[in-house]
Amino acid sequence: MTKLTPSDKALVPFVSVDHMMKLIHHVGIEKMLTELADYIEADFKRWQLFDKTPRIASHSEEGVIELMPTSDGEVYGFKYVNGHPKNTAEGLQTVTAFGLLADVGSGYPVLLSEMTMLTAMRTAATSALVARLLAPEDAKTMAMIGNGAQSEFQSLAMKAVCGIEEVRLYDTDPAATQKCVENLADQGLRVVPCKTAEDAILGAQIITTCTADKQYATILTDNMVGAGVHINAIGGDCPGKTELARAILHRSDIFVEFPEQTRIEGEIQQLADDHSVTEIWRVLTGTAPGRTSDKQITLFDSVGFAIEDFSALRYVRDKIKDTDLFHPLDLLADPDDPRDLFGMLQRAN
Numbered sequence: 262m263t264k265l266t267p268s269d270k271a272l273v274p275f276v277s278v279d280h281m282m283k284l285i286h287h288v289g290i291e292k293m294l295t296e297l298a299d300y301i302e303a304d305f306k307r308w309q310l311f312d313k314t315p316r317i318a319s320h321s322e323e324g325v326i327e328l329m330p331t332s333d334g335e336v337y338g339f340k341y342v343n344g345h346p347k348n349t350a351e352g353l354q355t356v357t358a359f360g361l362l363a364d365v366g367s368g369y370p371v372l373l374s375e376m377t378m379l380t381a382m383r384t385a386a387t388s389a390l391v392a393r394l395l396a397p398e399d400a401k402t403m404a405m406i407g408n409g410a411q412s413e414f415q416s417l418a419m420k421a422v423c424g425i426e427e428v429r430l431y432d433t434d435p436a437a438t439q440k441c442v443e444n445l446a447d448q449g450l451r452v453v454p455c456k457t458a459e460d461a462i463l464g465a466q467i468i469t470t471c472t473a474d475k476q477y478a479t480i481l482t483d484n485m486v487g488a489g490v491h492i493n494a495i496g497g498d499c500p501g502k503t504e505l506a507r508a509i510l511h512r513s514d515i516f517v518e519f520p521e522q523t524r525i526e527g528e529i530q531q532l533a534d535d536h537s538v539t540e541i542w543r544v545l546t547g548t549a550p551g552r553t554s555d556k557q558i559t560l561f562d563s564v565g566f567a568i569e570d571f572s573a574l575r576y577v578r579d580k581i582k583d584t585d586l587f588h589p590l591d592l593l594a595d596p597d598d599p600r601d602l603f604g605m606l607q608r609a610n
């Protein structure tokens with residue numbers, strides 16, 4: 262039993278990968294995706310309260326390691342996350358993450374958590390939240406291009422939040438598509454494996470691109486994208502790493518999380534710095550329009566922003582109360598006499 266008591270205040274709850282998986286099953290994956298979307302929406306609606314900065318990236322030839330901090334004035338949070346597209350060939354994941362929440366008043370951490378699972382959940386919840394705002398109202402079919410680690414989460418979030426009934430899968434690696442078909446069997450979706458990206462987008466009102474390649478890739482060419490669709494572009498999230506032909510961007514109304522970060526990392530790194538984009542929080546608060554016509558192509562140029570991680574950690578912190586889904590972690594020295602750190606060390610000998 263790992264419930265924290267007031268006398269344990271120096272112990273920091275730590276949510277391991279095992280606990281996170283148990284929490285997801287305890288809540289139910291679709292319910293949790295929906296509730297995460299609600300938390301993210303609530304935080305996006307209080308956008309002005311947050312400290313905002315593009316994430317701090319350390320690039321190498323193989324990938325990137327990033328820190329993503331933010332604060333609403335009461336709680337501070339950050340995520341550590343990597344992106345290494347070559348990793349899967351070596352049996353490692355492209356993306357792994359962990360994160361922390363702290364009390365702004367004392368500076369003491371209040372939660373440490375794995376965030377590899379949680380990132381997949383929050384990314385899918387954000388995609389679905391935005392698709393609910395921007396996709397055609399009658400959207401029932403999604404093309405899912407890139408069938409890696411994020412793909413099942415993306416599919417289930419679109420089902421739970423937007424009512425998607427069919428996913429059409431394509432990946433350059435048929436083994437990834439097969440894995441996705443198997444994982445999504447019995448999840449209440451019609452799952453259609455496709456041999457080409459062109460086939461996958463047939464009849465789809467939502468097109469999700471979620472591929473990993475450290476280059477300016479062209480997952481969608483201009484002629485593949487018809488009027489009226491919503492594009493959920495997840496995979497282009499680093500300088501020099503994009504998924505869409507530039508011509509598609511010129512035909513689309515582009516929606517972003519935090520423009521200062523997206524201009525560095527997103528699809529719009531291909532465009533002029535002053536190309537007009539709309540911030541999602543403005544659509545959520547009714548201060549900017551979302552979809553305005555049936556013919557419009559809406560594009561969510563998703564890169565992942567710190568506030569989404571903050572919301573997800575806030576959600577986990579709320580959900581683990583009154584559960585034993587965490588370890589109390591001895592992370593803070595916290596001596597009885599706060600100025601006697603050395604005495605504490607000596608007494609431990």
Ligand code: NAD
Nearest residue numbers: 355407409410411432433434437471472473496563564565
């Ligand atoms: P992954 O490596 O598990 O899966 C990527 C899949 O893309 C692989 O199966 C690969 O075969 C496939 N692929 C590569 N090139 C392709 C192409 N040309 N056409 C079709 N499929 C292709 O990676 P993942 O964890 O699923 O992440 C996918 C991407 O999403 C990464 O680039 C990652 O950085 C990004 N991501 C973005 C966010 C966000 O918030 N926007 C969050 C998490 C991950």
